[in-house]
Amino acid sequence: MPARLRPLPLAVTLLLLLATLVAGLLVGAAELPAGGVLKALLDRLPFVDVASGLSVVEQNVLFELRLPRVLMAAMVGGMLALAGAGYQGVFRNPLADPYLLGAAAGAGVGATLVIVLMPGDPGYSVPVAAFAGAIGGVLLAYALGNMAGGGGSGAATLVLAGVAVSSFLAAVQTFLQQARAQELQRIYSWILGGVGSADWRQLGLVAPYALVSTLVLLLHGRLLDVLGVGDEEASSLGVAAARVRLVVLVAASLATACAVAVSGLIGFVGIVVPHIVRRLAGGSYRIVLPLSLLGGAAFLGLADLVARSAVAPGELPLGVVTAFVGGPFFVVVLRAVRREVGT
Template sequence: MTAVGTPPVEASASAVPGTGDARRRLRAVFLLTGTTLALAVVSVVAAGVGAYHIPPGQVAASLLDVIGIQGVGPLPDQVASTVLWDVRLPRVVLAITVGAALGVAGAMMQGIFGNPLAEPGVIGVSSGAAVGAIVVIFTGITVLGHWTIIASSFVFGLATTLFVYVFARSRGRTEVVTLLLTGIAVNAIAGAAIGLMTNFSQDAEIQTITFWQLGSVATATWSKVAVIVPCLLAGLIVIPIYARRLDLLSLGEGPARHLGVDVERMRLVLIAALALLTSAAVAFAGIVSFIGLVVPHIIRMVTGPGHRVLLPASALGGGLLLLAADLLARTAAAPAEIPLGVVTAALGGPFFFYLLYRTRAKQGGWS
């Protein structure tokens, strides 16, 4: 029982102006800091684990030595240094970059459509981008050199995104069920196209197509990293510009327009950004599903829906999750390697079932 004249503890806390905001800011700082530290630790561990083991201390010492900090610990020998810098670190950086791209693309898509179940893979964008990459592999087109695959993947990914967006719009709003059903249809058509090209491909082409379907960062090189990193940075540029506007869009299109947001222009810019992020990720890692769905939800559970924290945290969380999944993929059944897309699907599938159940339970059904 509460004493007379003494307000309950909850009421006292809520009565302090700005207490809730301060707590959210504190959680955001802890989340961003903790995710960054975890990403650094997992990166060092992942760079050392493999057939040729390199102690974490030597990995850290080699990384610090490159930036001019010497004498921290023993450096790896010549063989270990070659394995570290030519094989392991490109794979680590590519996994982080692909995961960051998919994580922030998923957060953008959920904000654009106002749909917590939206994700590039779920609504067919990843499959569309994969078709673009496989068309280049199947036809052997090399007009733009190393950029041919990513250019084709980008065009197909953007076209798929725009098609799904337009088809899911009705009477000025995006219908959730139509969005998901359109994604199912797009995935089916993309799967048919991939299957048709696989059927008429040579053995070498079939192996490459299988890579795109299952996902992997095993073929990482510094040249691939040099191509995908600018795409990631180009996609991330929109975060400080549109994060606040996405928060306003969550109030509804009408209120957002009254507050000065050009909704259609913002959606087109963000659609182009997430298509670039997704297509770049698919171009170098194949179809890696559920990262863009799982990560934003986990971040949202910790810090809330504010996009100024959600978007950068989703990039960090996506990189961390995909790097951990890749580490699991190449160590769980060593010396064999499990396809990366299989690992992420095994983790994300049950989580998606949970989201479906939770959403249906909160809305009392879909109708």
């Protein structure tokens, strides 16, 4: 019987995400009453008229600062975790990462170019350049892998091409940084990641791409399960393995580019969340993909909550918080994979 998403794991994940979103709206330097926040949100619904009791300043804090930030953290976390699950399904490797094919390095070069060449830019061009750089890095890696594979695009060849492209682009970024040392602080702030500058414009900019990549990946859950038995077996079942791999790679790379463009480089989400989902709910990608999407949104929302409250009134870079969790977790996953290979 094919594996299906059971109601209990879905309900638990949704409740965790909801709790994280509510906490993100309530916690901060300015205290907002929970009842007032709920009424203010209800008041924004069509045909609902509720007096929230919040002042103009409190409503601005809620709707112009906290709500976009909370939604951005959820979107970025969901995209990174979903992309991680997609990459792991394509490469049949639980250590596969959303930044595997040069997306992170390409985004870093794009953002650095804008920061270096347009120092007076208020920040609107950085997400666009990072998005273009991420897509460009993935396309370059895929083209290189296709050439090296003699027209094929096997998993191992793509990984090696991604490593080569990432190394080259990292060198380009380092050269650009050294050429304009006075912009290093701004560059490193972007590299360390965060959603503190999130606004409705940025959300609207990447939401359509995030929606498309999400739909494509969720619809390929069954096909990723078929790929897990091997390309030859998949072909015998009528599945075009190369086409499925290409579509999933493009969609996962698009999801990664969306996240990186608006948040900078935030690591480990795409490894930690799918692994936890796989351990608790099962290994079928019809289960792993949707739960990774929701779990990633909750995970990064919680990480952002820690980032802005751990050293208040200061703020930790979001990438630092995820690295504190993801670094040791990566070692645990690596040991588990080695143990499975050994057996």
